[in-house]
Amino acid sequence: MNRKQNFLSGFVKENPVFSLYLGICSTLAISTTIDNAIGMGMCVTIVLIFSNMIISAIRKITPNEIRIPVYIVVIATLVKSVELLLHAYMSTLYENLGVFISLIVVNCIILGRAEAFASKNGVLDSALDGLGMGLGYTFSLLLISTVRQILATMSLSLSNPLTTQTIFSISFDFLKDFQIPLFGTSAGAFLTFACFAALFSVLKNRSNAKATKEAK
Template sequence: MNRRENFTAGFIRENPVFSLYLGICSTLAISTSLNNAIGMGVAVIVVLILSNVLISALRKITPNEIRIPVYIVVIAALVKIIQMVIKAYAPSLDTALGVFIPLIVVNCIILGRAEAFASKNGIFDSALDGLGMGLGYMFALIVMSSIRQILATGILSFSNPFNIEQTIFSIKIIPEDYIISLFSQPFGAFCTFALLAAAVAGYKNYKVNKAKAAAKEAK
């Protein structure tokens, strides 16, 4: 793949949540509000880019036998820094995300990109891969949290993560009589994920079948 294809792969074709099914636990748990989705998404993007850059820079001097422990140490150090920054400047977001911030260390997306891409490619390409995959993960979180928040509360809202009392926007979409509070529960998370994953799989199958049909016509 060229750089453009590599960067955009994480959006649909290799979306870490809906195509590769990575990081599902955190996605299901925190996708109850747009605030949680954007906060977690930004944290993962920062860790992905920095970990990919560092691991790519160290790839030629890292012994193959200890590469996984090295990856984990690098990722754990970055996650701790991010956690301390969030705790200092956005304590309400830190409380909302809870244990899922430190659990970024064992997020399959982070370690997977380190092993599959950063350890084999240059610094710039690795940073681009981290940004693309991170944006794909945040896109999945935003879509899931928006659907769940609207169906569960009837309102799509976003607050300042540094001052939770300051609402940036709040849009009432569904009348209170028609909300489905079940979507704020785990069952709603699984339903939303299943429907979105099925939609992505259907789209990918459509593209494959369309390409096959075009190839047959060309013959």
């Protein structure tokens, strides 16, 4: 039960993007299409799971004084490996995400989870936490990018990152005249982000109120 809660908290209550406001830089920059959102989300999730596992595994032998440098070396190694693999096997995605892949190194979600969770919990729990947080991040990216892609282009499409084949694509032709190119730019990203952050705030407050009521 506890593990399940841990895992699910990443979606709403401790959603890294909308509730903890972590890793917003990359969120705003790459959430133009759902292809990018899923690609970036997967990269972050993979790095999170492995960094959490490794850091949790070595938590007992890591000297406290140098734990942050050790975390950063671990995270940087993982990110660089993911970057190389992406370049080799998913070059379109690699080109679309560009510098933001390397920037995962300094993505606060990852170092934040390493410090706050993995350094205090077991390997399995840490892996689950990484998966939950990673999926929560992916989920937030998907929400923003779906809204942005639809508003900016009045169409939605998803393609396989390995083969670049289109999996599905919908185009709202009757709305073609109502495209809002603003949503393809960073200003649109901020607007979308703010609306979702407000929504999540409301949801969180409600569930908190309910929890305190039950406690009484």
